[in-house]
Amino acid sequence: MPLSSNWPAGVGRVILPEIDSTNAEAARMAPGLSGPTWILALRQTRGRGRRGRDWRDPEGNFAASYVTRPGGPPDQVALRSFVAALALHDALITVTGRPEAFALKWPNDVLLNGGKLAGILLESIGHGTQVGHLVIGIGVNLRMAPVAEEGAVPPVSLMGETGASVAPEEFLDLLAPAFARWEDQLVTYGFAPIRRAWLDRAARLGQVITARTVTESHTGTFEGIDATGALQLRDARGLRSIPAADVYFA
Numbered sequence: 001m002p003l004s005s006n007w008p009a010g011v012g013r014v015i016l017p018e019i020d021s022t023n024a025e026a027a028r029m030a031p032g033l034s035g036p037t038w039i040l041a042l043r044q045t046r047g048r049g050r051r052g053r054d055w056r057d058p059e060g061n062f063a064a065s066y067v068t069r070p071g072g073p074p075d076q077v078a079l080r081s082f083v084a085a086l087a088l089h090d091a092l093i094t095v096t097g098r099p100e101a102f103a104l105k106w107p108n109d110v111l112l113n114g115g116k117l118a119g120i121l122l123e124s125i126g127h128g129t130q131v132g133h134l135v136i137g138i139g140v141n142l143r144m145a146p147v148a149e150e151g152a153v154p155p156v157s158l159m160g161e162t163g164a165s166v167a168p169e170e171f172l173d174l175l176a177p178a179f180a181r182w183e184d185q186l187v188t189y190g191f192a193p194i195r196r197a198w199l200d201r202a203a204r205l206g207q208v209i210t211a212r213t214v215t216e217s218h219t220g221t222f223e224g225i226d227a228t229g230a231l232q233l234r235d236a237r238g239l240r241s242i243p244a245a246d247v248y249f250a
Contacts, residue, residue, distance in 0.1 A: 060143030115156030
């Protein structure tokens, strides 16, 4: 399939009929790649989400990974999760024309009408504190929503909520240039404009949420994200920054 006219220069594209996991395939391919590359699977059999959770991919949904060598310390490299979220937001608005329907849920989800539409998973390949390659896995319920997990935000599909029908290859042609634009913002101006844009699209900003880490649970007012991307939560003890957690809207 030829590249779209808006495809970002210097970025590769691989489309596979079926694979176990696009993130796993990206890790396998990374040593032989000459530049950043998108890897799209039309069917993914062993997709995964954060903390080893299964990610289900019914036929017609979007499963892709972006693999690159970004350079910089790991904490700066990890800010690409916000780049990916903003790119997803832009691509989904292009498909639907409904900006009011979408919101970004910290740390790595996209919501549609309050339900979970998309997720992002970052994995690094390297040694010690050095990131050799970064893999950004993205799953979007374009056509079908998987079964809901207990306690989690109920999943929704783009077609089910909006009636919009878009093939995975077509969606990638929208997502890749959107990602390139936001990536250029990050590289050129740093995290500040990314942070502002993400907060403009944030779900439940200023409302009470619960953030659960592996060992603790904190409930308080969601006040934003700090310069490192950590969640800022205000509770009875004051303002705390939480670098990693699952967020619940109870």
